[in-house]
Structure formats: structure tokens, C-alpha cells
Amino acid sequence: xxxxxxxxxxxxxxxxxxxxxVLQEAGGQLExxxxxxxxxxxxxxxxxxxxxxxxxxxxxxKYKKFDFKFNxxxxxxxxxxxxxYVRYKPLVTxxxxxxxxxxxxxDVKKEVREKAAVYWEEKSAKNKEKNSVMPKEIxxxxxxxxxxxxDDVKVKLQSAIANMSPxxxxxxxxxxxxxxxxxxxxxxIKISNDGGIDGYGYHTDDDDFRxxxxxxxxxxxxxxxxxxxxxxxFLGAMNKFQADYGVFITNSRFTNAAREAAREGxxxxxxxxxxxxxLVIKYELYITPVTTYVLDDFYDEE
Numbered sequence: 599x600x601x602x603x604x605x606x607x608x609x610x611x612x613x614x615x616x617x618x619x620v621l622q623e624a625g626g627q628l629e630x631x632x633x634x635x636x637x638x639x640x641x642x643x644x645x646x647x648x649x650x651x652x653x654x655x656x657x658x659x660k661y662k663k664f665d666f667k668f669n670x671x672x673x674x675x676x677x678x679x680x681x682x683y684v685r686y687k688p689l690v691t692x693x694x695x696x697x698x699x700x701x702x703x704x705d706v707k708k709e710v711r712e713k714a715a716v717y718w719e720e721k722s723a724k725n726k727e728k729n730s731v732m733p734k735e736i737x738x739x740x741x742x743x744x745x746x747x748x749d750d751v752k753v754k755l756q757s758a759i760a761n762m763s764p765x766x767x768x769x770x771x772x773x774x775x776x777x778x779x780x781x782x783x784x785x786x787i788k789i790s791n792d793g794g795i796d797g798y799g800y801h802t803d804d805d806d807f808r809x810x811x812x813x814x815x816x817x818x819x820x821x822x823x824x825x826x827x828x829x830x831x832f833l834g835a836m837n838k839f840q841a842d843y844g845v846f847i848t849n850s851r852f853t854n855a856a857r858e859a860a861r862e863g864x865x866x867x868x869x870x871x872x873x874x875x876x877l878v879i880k881y882e883l884y885i886t887p888v889t890t891y892v893l894d895d896f897y898d899e900e
Contacts, residue, residue, distance in 0.1 A: 601647035601663075607711070609647075609663070613671040614706045616640055618680060618699050621692040629688040631876060634668065639854065645823075649851050649871055651757055660757040665749040674714040686892065752875045755885075759849045759874060760820050767818040768796050770883075771847045774874070775799075777881040780812055780845075795835045810842035819850035826855040829866065836864050843867065849874060 601609060616637040621628055628636070638645035648664045672690065675681045680696035683689060762770060772782060775797070782799035797814040815832045817824055829846065836844045843865040846852075851870045852860070860866040869877070878885060 599646055599650065600643045601650075606667075609667045610671050610674075611706050611711055613637065613644070613668060614675065614710055615701050615704060616644065617671060617675065618692070618696055618704070619701045621681065621690065622697060622699070622701070626692040626697055628690055630672075630683075630690060631688065631872070633690060635872065638851070639857065642854065645851050651753065651760070660753055662749070662753050662756075665753070669749075674710055677717055678710060678713055680710075685894075751879075755875045755878055756849070756871055759871070760818075762818060762849075764816075764818050767849065768816045771814060771816045772797055774847075774877055774881065774883055775814060775845065777883055778877070780814075795832075795839060798839060798841075811840065812843055812845060813839055813841040814845045814847060817846070817848040817850070819848055823851045823853050824848050824856050824870075825853050826859045829856045829859040832866065833859075833863055836866075845869060847874065 601612075604612065617633060620633055620636040620640065624632070624636075634648060638648050648662075648668075650662070650664070651660045652663055653659070654661055672681070672683065675696070676683060679693055680699065681693055682691050759767070759770070776782065780799045780801045782797055795813050796816045799812055799814075800809050801812050802809045813836055815835070817828065824846070829852075832844060832846055841864065845867045846860070847869045849871045851872075852868050857868065860868050877883075
């Protein structure tokens with residue numbers, strides 16, 4: 599994988615320009631999850647890295663290197679005044695300085711990494727004076743700080759979904775869509791594995807009382823993305839069953855070509871691994887929410 603050929607500094611640097619670029623394109627505000635999605639859609643290398651799970655040599659648990667690099671890139675951009683965000687809140691806002699950046703001529707090393715390095719050195723020295731050790735966010739991939747609590751839950755969910763059998767993944771996908779308002783029929787069970795369709799049902803829009811026919815396809819891929827041929831096959835199956843729209847669910851990701859193919863012809867809603875995790879949390883599907891508290895920076899100050 600391309601990202602594994604980069605050192606830890608280069609992995610952070612590679613994310614800086616795309617983050618600024620997607621925020622500029624969106625008018626200056628996006629939630630963290632939206633930034634992740636958009637930079638992944640722009641660059642297949644980032645998309646591959648964002649989805650990959652690593653195993654910690656220290657604990658044996660799964661983690662995403664991407665989470666650490668992405669959060670660290672946001673911290674540096676925030677420190678240098680290119681963007682702002684509130685801890686534990688999803689919204690990221692581009693500042694006037696960030697909006698004025700010419701991404702095509704932006705020197706990431708000079709304008710961000712070297713300047714931020716001075717800050718981290720000063721912070722490290724200050725912490726040593728207080729006889730404490732500063733977490734090396736850029737190097738320590740086993741550490742979890744307060745900002746990463748939700749990311750840790752998402753990684754556990756992604757890992758658990760990846761370990762499902764194809765049959766259980768199909769059951770899981772049906773349960774999720776049922777939570778979202780799709781009512782599956784006996785026909786959906788009968789046509790499973792027929793022409794690339796794993797479910798058939800109806801969805802009623804409560805706003806306009808319109809009922810639509812929907813078919814689903816479930817692909818549990820752990821080593822490869824869903825490609826354009828997969829989408830084209832699904833489109834053919836959708837036409838066969840005269841569906842108003844389709845839902846293609848995967849625990850992996852979709853290639854850019856697959857996304858483009860899904861925008862043509864009969865509408866297809868694409869749900870990738872990140873979407874799955876967010877929807878599981880939103881609808882609390884087989885998970886139990888727990889309330890906790892974290893201390894603000896106020897308690898760290900003398």
C-alpha cells in the first residue's frame with residue numbers, strides 16, 4: 599500500500615492540502631466525517647489508508663493509523679490559524695487565512711510542518727518541566743486521548759463487522775435498513791443470491807406518503823473495494839426487479855469509478871464502511887450508548 603511506504607511525518611503532510619481543499623470547496627465548514635469522506639473520494643491512496651486496520655504490537659487490538667494522522671493534521675492546521683474547531687465537536691471551520699490559501703502553490707513543509715514543529719518542541723519542554731511526558735500523537739499509535747474516544751469505538755465496530763460471515767453481514771444489513779424504514783418482504787428472501795440481489799422491500803416516505811420499491815446488495819469485502827463492474831451488475835438486477843432505487847452496502851469502500859457509475863441510470867444509494875459505522879451509532883443497532891465525561895484544558899493549567 600502506498601501509505602505504508604511513507605514515514606510518519608510524510609503521512610501527516612500528505613493530508614494537509616486535501617483537508618484545506620475540501621473545506622474551501624464546501625464553503626468553509628464541514629464535519630470531521632465529511633472531511634474524511636471527501637478527501638477519500640479525491641484520492642484513492644487516502645481512501646485505502648483510511649479504511650485499513652492495523653494490529654497493535656503492544657496490545658494486540660485493532661486501530662487505524664489514519665485516525666492519528668488525520669487528527670494530528672487538524673491540530674497543526676488549527677494551531678497555525680488555518681482552521682478552527684471545538685474539542686469533542688464534529689464541526690471544522692476554515693478561517694480567513696485558510697480560505698485564502700492557494701492549494702496548488704502551498705508549501706506544506708514550510709507553511710505548516712516546520713512552524714508547527716516549533717510549537718511541539720516548546721510544549722514538550724514545558725511538560726518535561728512539570729515532570730510529565732507529552733503524548734507523541736504523531737508517533738504513538740497505541741495512545742488514545744479524549745478526542746479519539748469515538749474513533750476507538752468506530753474502529754471496534756469496523757473490526758467486528760469485518761469478522762462477520764457473509765450470511766451474518768447480510769442479516770446485519772437487513773436489520774440496519776429495517777431501522778431506517780425499509781420493510782422487507784418474503785420475496786426478498788426468495789430472490790436472495792438471484793442476479794446480485796440480497797433483499798427486496800418497500801420504503802414509505804412519511805412526508806409525502808409515497809411508497810417505493812427498493813432492492814439491496816450486500817458485499818463484505820476485507821481486502822478489496824467495490825468496483826464499477828459490481829455496480830453495473832447491480833444496476834442490471836435492479837432493472838430486472840423494476841426497483842425504484844437500490845442500496846449497495848459494503849464494509850469496504852467504493853472506487854471512484856464505482857461511485858460515478860452509481861450516479862447514472864436508476865438511483866443507487868452507496869453505503870460504505872464508514873457510513874455503516876455512523877448509521878449503526880445513529881440508530882443504536884446492537885450497541886449500548888454510555889455517557890461519560892472528559893476534563894477540559896482548564897484542569898491542566900496551573
